[in-house]
Amino acid sequence: MLDFNFQNETKIIFGKNSFDDLSKEISKWGRKVLLVYGGNSIKKNGIYDKVVAQLDKNQLIFEEISGVKPNPRLDLVLEGIDKARKSDIDFILAVGGGSVIDTAKAIAMGAKCNKDIWSCFSGEVFENEVLPLGTILTIPAAGSESSTTTVITNQDKGLKRAFSTEELRPKFAILNPETTFTLPQKQTIAGAIDIMAHVFERYFTNTENVDLTDRLCEGLLKILIKNIPIVLEEPENYHARAEIMWAGTLAHNGLLGTGREEDWGSHMIAHEISAQYDITHGFTLSIIFPAWMKYVYKTNTNRFAQFANRVWNIEIDLDNLDRTAMEGIFETEKFFKQIGAPTRLRDLNIHDEHLENMSHKCTMNGSVGNFIKLHQGDVNKIFKLAL
Amino acid sequence: MLDFNFQNETKIIFGKNSFDDLSKEISKWGRKVLLVYGGNSIKKNGIYDKVVAQLDKNQLIFEEISGVKPNPRLDLVLEGIDKARKSDIDFILAVGGGSVIDTAKAIAMGAKCNKDIWSCFSGEVFENEVLPLGTILTIPAAGSESSTTTVITNQDKGLKRAFSTEELRPKFAILNPETTFTLPQKQTIAGAIDIMAHVFERYFTNTENVDLTDRLCEGLLKILIKNIPIVLEEPENYHARAEIMWAGTLAHNGLLGTGREEDWGSHMIAHEISAQYDITHGFTLSIIFPAWMKYVYKTNTNRFAQFANRVWNIEIDLDNLDRTAMEGIFETEKFFKQIGAPTRLRDLNIHDEHLENMSHKCTMNGSVGNFIKLHQGDVNKIFKLAL
Numbered sequence: 146m147l148d149f150n151f152q153n154e155t156k157i158i159f160g161k162n163s164f165d166d167l168s169k170e171i172s173k174w175g176r177k178v179l180l181v182y183g184g185n186s187i188k189k190n191g192i193y194d195k196v197v198a199q200l201d202k203n204q205l206i207f208e209e210i211s212g213v214k215p216n217p218r219l220d221l222v223l224e225g226i227d228k229a230r231k232s233d234i235d236f237i238l239a240v241g242g243g244s245v246i247d248t249a250k251a252i253a254m255g256a257k258c259n260k261d262i263w264s265c266f267s268g269e270v271f272e273n274e275v276l277p278l279g280t281i282l283t284i285p286a287a288g289s290e291s292s293t294t295t296v297i298t299n300q301d302k303g304l305k306r307a308f309s310t311e312e313l314r315p316k317f318a319i320l321n322p323e324t325t326f327t328l329p330q331k332q333t334i335a336g337a338i339d340i341m342a343h344v345f346e347r348y349f350t351n352t353e354n355v356d357l358t359d360r361l362c363e364g365l366l367k368i369l370i371k372n373i374p375i376v377l378e379e380p381e382n383y384h385a386r387a388e389i390m391w392a393g394t395l396a397h398n399g400l401l402g403t404g405r406e407e408d409w410g411s412h413m414i415a416h417e418i419s420a421q422y423d424i425t426h427g428f429t430l431s432i433i434f435p436a437w438m439k440y441v442y443k444t445n446t447n448r449f450a451q452f453a454n455r456v457w458n459i460e461i462d463l464d465n466l467d468r469t470a471m472e473g474i475f476e477t478e479k480f481f482k483q484i485g486a487p488t489r490l491r492d493l494n495i496h497d498e499h500l501e502n503m504s505h506k507c508t509m510n511g512s513v514g515n516f517i518k519l520h521q522g523d524v525n526k527i528f529k530l531a532l
Numbered sequence: 533m534l535d536f537n538f539q540n541e542t543k544i545i546f547g548k549n550s551f552d553d554l555s556k557e558i559s560k561w562g563r564k565v566l567l568v569y570g571g572n573s574i575k576k577n578g579i580y581d582k583v584v585a586q587l588d589k590n591q592l593i594f595e596e597i598s599g600v601k602p603n604p605r606l607d608l609v610l611e612g613i614d615k616a617r618k619s620d621i622d623f624i625l626a627v628g629g630g631s632v633i634d635t636a637k638a639i640a641m642g643a644k645c646n647k648d649i650w651s652c653f654s655g656e657v658f659e660n661e662v663l664p665l666g667t668i669l670t671i672p673a674a675g676s677e678s679s680t681t682t683v684i685t686n687q688d689k690g691l692k693r694a695f696s697t698e699e700l701r702p703k704f705a706i707l708n709p710e711t712t713f714t715l716p717q718k719q720t721i722a723g724a725i726d727i728m729a730h731v732f733e734r735y736f737t738n739t740e741n742v743d744l745t746d747r748l749c750e751g752l753l754k755i756l757i758k759n760i761p762i763v764l765e766e767p768e769n770y771h772a773r774a775e776i777m778w779a780g781t782l783a784h785n786g787l788l789g790t791g792r793e794e795d796w797g798s799h800m801i802a803h804e805i806s807a808q809y810d811i812t813h814g815f816t817l818s819i820i821f822p823a824w825m826k827y828v829y830k831t832n833t834n835r836f837a838q839f840a841n842r843v844w845n846i847e848i849d850l851d852n853l854d855r856t857a858m859e860g861i862f863e864t865e866k867f868f869k870q871i872g873a874p875t876r877l878r879d880l881n882i883h884d885e886h887l888e889n890m891s892h893k894c895t896m897n898g899s900v901g902n903f904i905k906l907h908q909g910d911v912n913k914i915f916k917l918a919l
Binding site: 146147148149150151152153154155156157158159160161162163353354356357360361363364365367368371372384387388391392395400403404 | 533534535536537538539540541542543544545546547548549550740741743744747748750751752754755758759771774775778779782787790791
């Protein structure tokens with residue numbers, strides 16, 4: 146186990162009645178709120194009205210930024226920063242999934258910062274004050290509701306980049322599983338894959354002696370594998386939705402990575418697909434992860450065999466650990482297919498015309514990943530395995 | 533899954549170099565420190581000198597309260613409160629195990645409170661400011677290093693009682709597994725049992741649809757069952773010590789109880805043994821838990837069968853679930869014996885002379901536990917099963 150620091154101050158407010166404390170929580174931080182959301186879905190399903198009623202209850206004043214799209218874009222962030230400054234906003238409330246929350250975080254970063262905010266996503270130091278923000282999660286996926294990270298796409302440059310700092314952790318995350326009942330199947334599936342991917346990025350490590358976090362990762366994966374098919378059959382199954390929602394937060398709140406080197410190569414590779422083709426994040430992961438696993442598993446066959454055994458209940462074949470490892474990878478790919486996710490680039494009609502360039506962009510700042518450090522040639526081979 | 537709120541602000545600083553930031557962390561809160569510790573062990577093993585060197589480095593001023601004993605006592609708490617007031621202390625630093633930390637917490641409660649602090653342990657409302665405190669853990673056991681709780685013994689009244697409030701969460705917890713290398717075997721064993729017991733108190737619930745926290749609980753128990761025998765054979769096995777130490781914190785930081793009704797009946801019963809006979813807390817739990825399990829398992833045989841299967845790898849006998857459940861209980865008791873813990877009152881030369889009175893005291897404020905609500909007669913039967 147490696148040395149680590151871990152602190153997660155986000156207050157989780159979970160359950161059917163979790164909206165009730167919204168205005169009380171916001172009032173700790175100020176009175177002028179910037180409400181950030183996506184499209185019409187929160188108006189159709191009544192969440193918008195509930196939020197406004199809560200804000201009105203305590204006479205909180207609010208402005209809005211709406212229209213956040215998947216793979217959230219820098220231009221809307223800049224618009225939000227402008228509005229936050231002009232309206233002297235105290236607090237940002239994100240109502241939505243990861244794209245909405247990431248947009249809100251980037252606005253929170255920029256509101257009190259005079260430099261070009263994109264420069265921080267390109268590696269420049271960020272030392273400014275961050276506006277406090279809170280979240281009402283409607284799509285369990287990104288884990289952004291209690292994480293330190295925001296991922297933004299610069300559409301002019303064709304780049305999708307992440308930025309992390311402890312100050313970006315939301316002050317609270319309201320998680321009401323009922324808000325996910327009306328999610329389109331596609332978003333439920335893509336979100337669930339994103340959650341599994343967040344566990345994978347931590348689980349596949351060469352750090353030794355990480356028994357405890359291994360078990361936590363395996364536990365999360367097992368409950369996802371059980372509950373994802375249930376919610377696809379029964380979208381209003383509260384308890385299965387609740388398991389997935391809480392797992393989504395825990396998968397990415399920092400706990401599962403304590404004491405271990407994390408990987409994140411697959412996320413970096415997958416981001417290139419989104420940047421090039423504007424594909425839903427989760428579906429880039431269901432394509433890249435099986436290919437990545439096949440490319441890297443021989444680096445640490447034991448770990449992949451343990452994964453096959455503990456997560457997929459495959460008996461360990463001590464005479465052929467490679468086979469056990471590969472069975473776990475095939476089960477993963479099969480599961481993604483079963484729940485209706487693409488597992489090959491061709492499933493999304495993507496062929497090899499841009500792969501070389503995408504591999505170049507992915508590694509332009511150096512290698513990606515830690516399980517194996519992947520250079521341009523490796524990334525290109527992974528893309529080809531995913532064709 | 534039940535609705536819940538969860539927030540744990542304690543900063544975990546884990547590993548071999550975790551002492552390095554001590555004075556920086558304290559300096560966020562003030563300059564006058566009250567150092568609370570037990571006996572000579574931290575002087576013998578060099579921890580005291582390291583702490584003092586860190587405090588000196590940033591010119592922090594400190595007073596001391598030492599001599600904390602297991603089942604920490606109210607009189608030392610009162611002495612500490614007096615010293616904290618007279619010296620106008622800003623911050624309390626606990627260096628030790630649960631008894632030391634609980635003493636520090638009770639001092640932190642009392643330093644700015646004018647009423648009799650024991651009254652809060654007897655159910656009176658506590659609404660005062662709490663002094664900030666930090667912890668350097670040397671015994672993985674109580675989980676007090678990031679919990680909301682303190683447990684104090686009023687020796688005059690023969691009562692051991694707990695008090696909880698979010699304000700009691702330490703600001704930081706420094707967890708260096710090396711500090712546990714020199715623990716006497718008895719303390720290692722008793723501490724490990726306390727950790728397992730904290731998981732049991734959450735695991736054995738009648739709340740349904742708690743897949744995720746079930747898996748987290750089972751994961752923790754599995755790594756404890758693996759690593760406890762290792763550290764008893766190899767006291768300086770860093771990695772096994774690290775697994776146990778991190779498990780000890782996670783077992784009691786609130787996470788495992790999210791969304792489920794917790795029990796705590798066994799702890800209440802076990803406290804009576806400590807109050808009457810001044811027995812190490814962990815050893816009262818290794819005696820009471822097997823008896824409690826035998827007394828209650830038929831209330832929810834499925835849960836006990838799941839425990840047997842997932843934690844102890846016992847095959848489920850669908851024709852006789854009771855048998856499967858009982859096998860899990862026997863395995864638990866056998867494990868406690870194997871690691872050298874008492875599992876019967878007679879192992880500590882305790883017989884039935886005070887059991888009636890202890891059962892009365894345990895339930896004088898009402899029934900204890902939630903899995904089954906236990907009244908005086910039930911508690912007495914559990915004591916008898918434990919004879």
